[in-house]
Amino acid sequence: EVQLVESGGGLVQPGRSLRLSCAASGFTFDDYAMYWVRQAPGKGLEWVSGISWNSGTIHYADSVKGRFTISRDSAKNSLYLQMNSLRAEDTALYYCAKTHDYGGTHAYFDYWGQGTLVTVSS
């Protein structure tokens, strides 16, 4: 059974940093591209960042480019999102999502975690 478990969310002041983690199990982590997708309270879905199977291809939404860094660790079957210079508009539930292929460029999200809440407020 595919499982994705996010952690690391919390309340943080504007301008500060936070690191999210996603622990993956139930599939061969190295074979698939992975993404972070967020959902602001009461709003729709927005993809944030994606990383290919070998970290060779990385994508960021314009809204987070230069502030967020995605990475993965195959030894730990884990996905990460380092979030710096956080803003109030980054407040959202952050989901870890598995794609159906290795590259991620033309990939949909076939499994999602339950999300970790990030609140940016003074």
Added chain:
Amino acid sequence: EIVLTQSPGTLSLSPGERATLSCRASQSVTSSYLAWYQQKPGQAPRLLIFGASSRATGIPDRFSGSGSGTDFTLTISRLEPEDFAVYYCQQYGNSPKTFGQGTKVEIK
């Protein structure tokens, strides 16, 4: 960036009725790379349809997807109580991947 517009915003129907949800793209979606997701309150999204018309694993056959180019449709043939939720379309053929704003299917 491809903008996806979903309509209607809210659909009020009774169990057993047919639901038809629309997703219109601002430009043609490459190779019908369009997916549909279902999200219930307090839950993560769940993949229903990929490639515009292929059902994901374990999805009942009352869910069907159709369309190409710029116009796509998700049809639920007979609504079950567990189908009342928010539905999102997403295109993954062009970067950035974009989602529609969602259609809420509520009990009438």
